[in-house]
Amino acid sequence: MLYRRVMILPALLFLAAQPVTFSRDVAPILFERCVKCHRPGEVAPMSLLDYKSARPWAKSIGEAVAARRMPPWMADPHFSKFSNDPSLTETEISTIRAWVAGGALEGDAKQLPQAPVFVAGWELGTPDVTIDIGKTYTVMPGRDSYEHFIVQTGFKEGMWLRAADLHPGNRKVVHHAHVNIVPSENQAGATTIQSMTSLNDYLVKDGNLTRISQTAPVLDDGCQANAPNLPYLHGAQEGALASYLPGRSPDVFGENRAKWIPPGAKLEFVIHYAPLADPNAQATDRTSVGLYRAPRPPEEVLRRMDLRNFFFVIPPGEGAHRVTRCYAFEKDQTLLSITPHMHYRGKDARYDLIRADGRTETLLFVPKYDFNWQLVYRLHQPLLVEKGSRLVVTVHFDNSANNPANPDPAKAIRWGDKTEEEMMTSWIEYVETKK
Ligand code: HEC
Incomplete structure (x- = not known):
């Protein structure tokens, strides 16, 4: 108890003496935990990269962090720990709330830390190789569809990957997507319903949709x-190279782990396009995958099993x-x-x-x-x-x-x-x- 009081008291005195400001106290938290989504051109509705953009949102920022709505994280903290858990610490939450309560001051702009630098659109920086679906696809308004695009990698040698970022060309219509490695001719990619032939007797096809x-x-x-x-009720199925789902971060395989694309392989994009809100509106998409080369052959080959x-x-x-x-x-x-x-x-x-x-x-x-x-x-x-x-x-x-x-x-x-x-x-x- 004493120990705690000793810890908290100086912190409180410090806060009382010095108003909490955006530049010194809040920006470091936002830069670390928020701006990967809250910056121009990304999923979130507003930028939190600078005081002017963040200030009008101060009150809802305070509420969102206090309720732990932001940053989004859905796992119950009572169970395992996760290395990508972005949850704020109690101290970070109190700092943000104290900032809001104190009038959301800017403070001294000289104390602002360097904002993180992003390569437009790529969270992991410029990919070593980018491969897209090979054409600009026009999405039919008002109708769900599942499209497959098979493209050549043109890789003469294989490639070990440390990460792959499946990047929707148009987030408004790409509902989710997978990219599969097709190692050779006449082989359907894993995760596609086409490859799950033993289901055929139970499936109904409705255009290119299946149920x-x-x-x-x-x-x-x-x-x-x-x-x-x-x-497919027992065992597991081989998973995709990389996938995109709403809110999901890029597929990062790790330092000593990698996935292998064999020479001459093709990539198969499987993209679910969801209906546009406006049934008369047309949209186009050119989804791509950014591939990041592993520095050396890995110690372990990363795999994904899909259970359904x-x-x-x-x-x-x-x-x-x-x-x-x-x-x-x-x-x-x-x-x-x-x-x-x-x-x-x-x-x-x-x-x-x-x-x-x-x-x-x-x-x-x-x-x-x-x-x-x-x-x-x-x-x-x-x-x-x-x-x-x-x-x-x-x-x-x-x-x-x-x-x-x-x-x-x-x-x-x-x-x-x-x-x-x-x-x-x-x-x-x-x-x-x-x-
Ligand atoms: C993974 C992406 C992502 C991260 C990280 C993220 N946000 Fe958001 N945020 C969103 C999106 C998308 C929305 C709009 C949809 C929604 O409200 O769910 C949003 C909405 C909000 C809103 C308005 C709605 C509400 O819930 O009050 C606030 C405020 C907000 N974010 C603050 C933050 C703060 C502060 C952080 C960091 C501590 C943060 N966000 C981190 C994606 C993100």
Whole structure:
């Protein structure tokens, strides 16, 4: 107690003596935690790069940080720690609130730290190689579509990548996107429904959109003992090279980890275009991926496994409909990150690991899933999981009228590409554990 008082008292005296100012106290926090989104041309509605732009927002900045709405982070802090957790410290929050309470003063501009320098559009700086979809694509107004673009890399030699940034050409219409490596001719990229041929019997095609047929078997509890052997309900599927979801940061593989693009490979872009608000408005897109070369061949090859349950049904009006999917580890693997993916009815998502010896831990709990913030959660430490362990993914869907994002509570919902239908997908980055 004494220790605490000793710590806090000088800080309070200091604050009382010197007004909190933008230049000295607040700008460093905004530069570190906010401006990667809050700068001209980025996702956020206003820039926080300078006093003039930030000042009109002072009150809502104070509220947003106090409520921990900003910076966006959806993981329940009671479980694992994450290396990319951008949450502000209590001290940072009090500094911002003291600034607002004190009249949101500018202070001495000479005390302003150097603003971070951004390369237009690329969070990680200029890519070594940029490859785009090969044409300017015109998005048909008022209609969802899934488009595939296959382009040559032209790589004579392969390339080890330390990062890939899938960059929507037009954020207003690109709802989400993947880029897959197509290593050779006649091979569909991973993560595409085209590559999941054993699902064919259960699918209905609607132009280039796909959904599961109403008559397909139903299995909400993919983890149940003796679950029938439905396609892709067990094991895992190979994931994409990189993906874009609303709010997601670039795919960074790490210093000693990399992904490999073989010589002569093609890239397949899979892009979901969502309808424009104005059904008569036309828009164009030219999405690209920025590739960042690894300095040397890696110690470990980074992989991504995708876990899905295609066979759930969410009854109309149901407020918390549970769907599960399990993964049994058949060898030792080291997990690095988790990304949950659902659509508008996604309510929460939990990842529990049951170790071979029976110990259980929750790796991630997202208590309020939000379609607009589909973040990647990078585990603080790579997590070794032994063969014989089981990962249990449990999600709930809110198909009730209480869910403001729900487009239609009267419908039973199954798996489908459209945003108005649902998905239950997890992407898990891992490396094969060395013996
Ligand atoms: C990952 C991107 C991102 C980061 C990082 C981020 N913001 Fe935001 N912010 C947004 C977007 C997008 C919106 C508009 C949509 C919304 O309100 O959800 C927004 C909205 C806001 C708003 C207005 C709405 C509200 O919730 O009150 C405030 C204020 C705000 N941000 C402040 C901040 C501050 C302060 C930080 C840093 C401490 C920050 N943001 C970090 C993306 C971001």
